Amino acid sequence: MHIDKTYRRAYNIEPSMCWECYSCVKACPHHAIDVRGYADFAPLGHSVRVHRDEEKGTIAWRIKFRNGKKDMELLAPITTKPWGTCIPKLAEVAAPSKDMRDSQLLFNEPRYIRLDDGGLHTLKSNGLKFKAGVYY
Amino acid sequence: MGHKTIIEDDIDILVVGAGLGGTGAAFEARYWGQDKKIVIAEKANIDRSGAVAQGLYAINCYMGTRFGENNPEDHVRYARMDLMGMVREDLLFDMARHVDSAVHQFEEWGLPLMKDPKKGTYMREGRWQIMIHGESYKPIVAEAAKKSADKVFNRICVTHLLMDDDKANRVAGAVGFNVRTGNYHVFKSKTVICGAGGASNIFKPRSVGEGAGRVWYAPWSSGSAYGLMIEAGAKMTQMENRIVLARFKDGYGPVGAYFLHLKTYTQNGLGEEYESKWFPALTEMVGKEYLDTEGQHLSHKPIPTCLRNHAFISEVNAGRGPIHMVTMEAFQDPHLEEIGWHNFLGMTVGQAVLWAATDVDPKYENPELTTSEPYVMGSHATGCGAWCSGPEDVSPPEYYWGYNRMTTVEGLFGAGDAVGGTPHAFSSGSFTEGRLAAKAACQYINDGKAAGIRVSDEQISRLKEKIFKPLETYRVYSNEVVAGSVNPNFINPRQGLDRLQKLMDEYCGGFGVNYMTNEKLLNIGLRKLKTLEEDMESIAASDIHELLRAWELHHRIRTSESVFQHTLFRKETRWPGYYYRGDAMKLDDTNWHVLTVSHRDRKTGEYTMEKAPLYHLVGDEQGE
Ligand SMILES: Cc1cc2nc3c(=O)[nH]c(=O)nc-3n(C[C@H](O)[C@H](O)[C@H](O)COP(=O)(O)OP(=O)(O)OC[C@H]3O[C@@H](n4cnc5c(N)ncnc54)[C@H](O)[C@@H]3O)c2cc1C
Ligand code: SF4
Ligand code: SF4
Numbered sequence: 001m002h003i004d005k006t007y008r009r010a011y012n013i014e015p016s017m018c019w020e021c022y023s024c025v026k027a028c029p030h031h032a033i034d035v036r037g038y039a040d041f042a043p044l045g046h047s048v049r050v051h052r053d054e055e056k057g058t059i060a061w062r063i064k065f066r067n068g069k070k071d072m073e074l075l076a077p078i079t080t081k082p083w084g085t086c087i088p089k090l091a092e093v094a095a096p097s098k099d100m101r102d103s104q105l106l107f108n109e110p111r112y113i114r115l116d117d118g119g120l121h122t123l124k125s126n127g128l129k130f131k132a133g134v135y136y
Numbered sequence: 137m138g139h140k141t142i143i144e145d146d147i148d149i150l151v152v153g154a155g156l157g158g159t160g161a162a163f164e165a166r167y168w169g170q171d172k173k174i175v176i177a178e179k180a181n182i183d184r185s186g187a188v189a190q191g192l193y194a195i196n197c198y199m200g201t202r203f204g205e206n207n208p209e210d211h212v213r214y215a216r217m218d219l220m221g222m223v224r225e226d227l228l229f230d231m232a233r234h235v236d237s238a239v240h241q242f243e244e245w246g247l248p249l250m251k252d253p254k255k256g257t258y259m260r261e262g263r264w265q266i267m268i269h270g271e272s273y274k275p276i277v278a279e280a281a282k283k284s285a286d287k288v289f290n291r292i293c294v295t296h297l298l299m300d301d302d303k304a305n306r307v308a309g310a311v312g313f314n315v316r317t318g319n320y321h322v323f324k325s326k327t328v329i330c331g332a333g334g335a336s337n338i339f340k341p342r343s344v345g346e347g348a349g350r351v352w353y354a355p356w357s358s359g360s361a362y363g364l365m366i367e368a369g370a371k372m373t374q375m376e377n378r379i380v381l382a383r384f385k386d387g388y389g390p391v392g393a394y395f396l397h398l399k400t401y402t403q404n405g406l407g408e409e410y411e412s413k414w415f416p417a418l419t420e421m422v423g424k425e426y427l428d429t430e431g432q433h434l435s436h437k438p439i440p441t442c443l444r445n446h447a448f449i450s451e452v453n454a455g456r457g458p459i460h461m462v463t464m465e466a467f468q469d470p471h472l473e474e475i476g477w478h479n480f481l482g483m484t485v486g487q488a489v490l491w492a493a494t495d496v497d498p499k500y501e502n503p504e505l506t507t508s509e510p511y512v513m514g515s516h517a518t519g520c521g522a523w524c525s526g527p528e529d530v531s532p533p534e535y536y537w538g539y540n541r542m543t544t545v546e547g548l549f550g551a552g553d554a555v556g557g558t559p560h561a562f563s564s565g566s567f568t569e570g571r572l573a574a575k576a577a578c579q580y581i582n583d584g585k586a587a588g589i590r591v592s593d594e595q596i597s598r599l600k601e602k603i604f605k606p607l608e609t610y611r612v613y614s615n616e617v618v619a620g621s622v623n624p625n626f627i628n629p630r631q632g633l634d635r636l637q638k639l640m641d642e643y644c645g646g647f648g649v650n651y652m653t654n655e656k657l658l659n660i661g662l663r664k665l666k667t668l669e670e671d672m673e674s675i676a677a678s679d680i681h682e683l684l685r686a687w688e689l690h691h692r693i694r695t696s697e698s699v700f701q702h703t704l705f706r707k708e709t710r711w712p713g714y715y716y717r718g719d720a721m722k723l724d725d726t727n728w729h730v731l732t733v734s735h736r737d738r739k740t741g742e743y744t745m746e747k748a749p750l751y752h753l754v755g756d757e758q759g760e
Contacts, residue, residue, distance in 0.1 A: 002681075013681065016348040017355045020486035023184040035489065038347030041386045042493035048485065052271070057246075059271050061481050063488055067495045076478055078272040081246030084279045090166035091284070101579070104230075104529055106571050107167040112237035114202040121201075121208050121233040122529055127756040128209055130226065130532045134729045135752040136217075136425045 155186025157552025160570025224557030334513025335359030363691025389487030445713030521556030
């Protein structure tokens with residue numbers, strides 16, 4: 001989407017490279033972007049509209065069929081937490097120890113792998129080895 | 137030229153492309169490098185960039201070891217089977233043993249994962265997939281990356297990697313331009329983690345005209361991960377292993393949840409089951425080890441994705457199309473019907489638009505499926521990408537050179553689609569690979585491996601001139617014609633892309649030739665590609681937006697060249713249903729039970745191909 005400098009309105013500059021991903025539609029606070037399916041396969045007269053609300057943590061859709069027989073409203077959650085509040089700032093967590101650096105573990109591991117005290121899987125722990133050749 | 141040069145210096149970790157792999161890398165890098173300078177250069181805006189722009193309705197790679205569901209090696213065996221044996225099992229094992237920890241963090245960050253009320257586990261769509269309300273999956277992981285990075289440069293199309301002027305084969309950063317302002321951006325960095333995604337739109341798409349963007353993988357997946365790494369001299373693997381997808385026709389809506397969760401199934405135009413009748417002949421082609429017509433169901437081995445495609449393609453060619461997805465039974469249940477629609481709205485909105493426009497109500501009509509044009513990528517059911525080192529405690533010697541997920545170029549790491557041999561990583565696995573690469577990159581710097589990097593002004597200004605040349609070409613020649621886009625002196629990016637897609641389709645096994653190619657065709661295709669590359673010297677861009685398209689095309693061409701070389705090298709048909717070598721229609725384990733590895737010489741552009749041994753995970757005790 002680009003802004004037309006004369007009319008000061010947004011428009012799709014290259015429909016043939018548009019994924020119909022609705023990112024622009026969802027982002028516009030004024031619902032100013034309307035979409036119709038691309039003419040090559042989509043007849044006129046349908047509509048799919050959306051309202052995404054970060055504060056409420058929901059997304060609401062309305063789908064209307066061309067023949068008017070179906071008019072659906074669907075609602076889904078987009079987050080379970082107040083937006084962005086539950087993501088840690090890793091600059092502020094305790095720095096990794098040397099042991100941790102020398103291990104294969106990542107941040108929050110091993111705890112977050114199974115949410116218990118179990119360690120990381122290794123070839124040894126799982127009784128495995130690598131062999132070259134044809135195996136199925 | 138009036139393009140400002142903006143230099144960002146002293147970067148420790150530069151993340152090029154912040155999709156799922158790149159956001160994982162940026163997030164994790166801060167933990168191992170709390171004092172390090174972490175910078176992101178992203179072509180779009182990281183809140184919605186990449187293949188997950190629309191969201192996802194499932195996380196396709198989750199072990200569930202927490203609930204005793206699967207072990208990492210189970211996933212390795214599955215991916216191996218699905219890819220007809222050709223995977224990097226060390227990288228896959230490593231990804232699988234870490235992936236759950238990423239998913240558990242996503243839940244903590246607010247990503248709504250569905251729960252199975254009876255079992256207390258996550259709601260499974262299939263053995264590896266869990267269901268999510270993932271419309272905001274990308275904004276959530278972007279938030280994590282933003283919290284870790286020192287700076288995020290949105291709307292920077294990275295065109296080239298910088299190389300150390302003193303030490304051949306060592307990366308030194310990247311350059312690109314801002315797709316809105318046109319400013320030239322230079323990032324000098326000790327390490328680069330490339331997460332610039334896979335490639336759509338290199339084969340002619342089925343979609344045409346106004347709707348040509350209606351492709352399965354995102355139209356902005358420009359093969360940049362491959363283009364950038366190949367030009368830096370990184371070895372690539374399995375680039376012949378393009379993927380074809382069976383999806384809902386014209387919308388490319390996903391079918392996973394439909395098959396696995398909604399229990400829908402396919403039938404031919406006559407309403408018959410068709411798959412099994414193709415299997416005996418297919419077993420002849422690939423061998424009983426890969427498709428056991430009688431024993432498959434007993435062994436509980438899933439049928440490889442490509443082989444199911446083969447049955448689909450063959451049935452349509454036999455005149456019994458179209459193939460339908462039988463939704464009319466499942467959709468009588470209003471709950472399942474709702475899930476079916478949510479599935480699209482959460483990741484492929486265009487499919488909902490299409491059904492609304494064409495009055496296809498899957499409750500009363502079984503929708504059509506189609507097989508897509510091929511895509512080149514490395515995180516879905518295929519494994520194209522760079523040849524990367526595995527982790528120290530897992531990898532056999534041929535697969536290990538010091539730093540996890542480092543390519544064969546020093547200091548250059550990969551994640552997600554960029555890494556070869558690791559199919560079935562999907563969103564969660566790509567994010568995990570980014571984390572692994574970030575830890576290794578920090579270690580690389582701490583080990584002093586990035587000391588003394590030098591980037592000459594000459595390198596920086598040479599690249600600048602190259603990058604903006606298409607604008608200059610346009611300025612000089614556009615007035616030689618009265619109007620329009622036909623000019624004797626140049627081609628524009630759309631014309632170049634059309635030519636690429638046509639030649640890939642016709643010579644490299646696109647949908648237009650039923651995915652068929654052979655040595656002769658491949659050689660002709662390579663020759664035509666060479667002349668297209670010559671014409672790229674005369675590509676013209678009328679504005680900055682076209683300049684973006686010109687460089688995307690450049691990366692797509694580099695990717696395509698690699699696909700040609702690999703396809704030519706592997707003289708067998710390993711994945712019927714993805715593509716066929718008409719001159720070698722059988723799978724050949726005697727000669728080709730290997731990974732293909734290529735190297736493009738940075739100076740001459742010459743390719744060298746080699747076979748790398750396949751190592752398989754086997755049980756220790758049995759000593760199979
Ligand atoms: C329709 C669809 C459905 C899918 N369904 C699922 C699913 O249900 N579950 C699941 O787990 N996975 C699913 N996937 C797969 C998942 O999306 C990918 O595996 C994952 O996104 C790959 O991550 P990546 O980081 O390699 O690429 P991406 O996430 O695509 O990120 C690449 C990034 O690089 C940027 N970039 C590209 N070129 C440049 C450049 N030149 N300079 C700078 N930046 C650049 C892009 O803008 C983008 O941000 C689906 C994918 C698609 C398309
Ligand atoms: S729908 Fe998506 S691809 Fe199309 S213009 Fe909007 S943001 Fe761009
Ligand atoms: S956000 Fe909406 S109102 Fe604002 S420029 Fe874009 S389309 Fe117009």
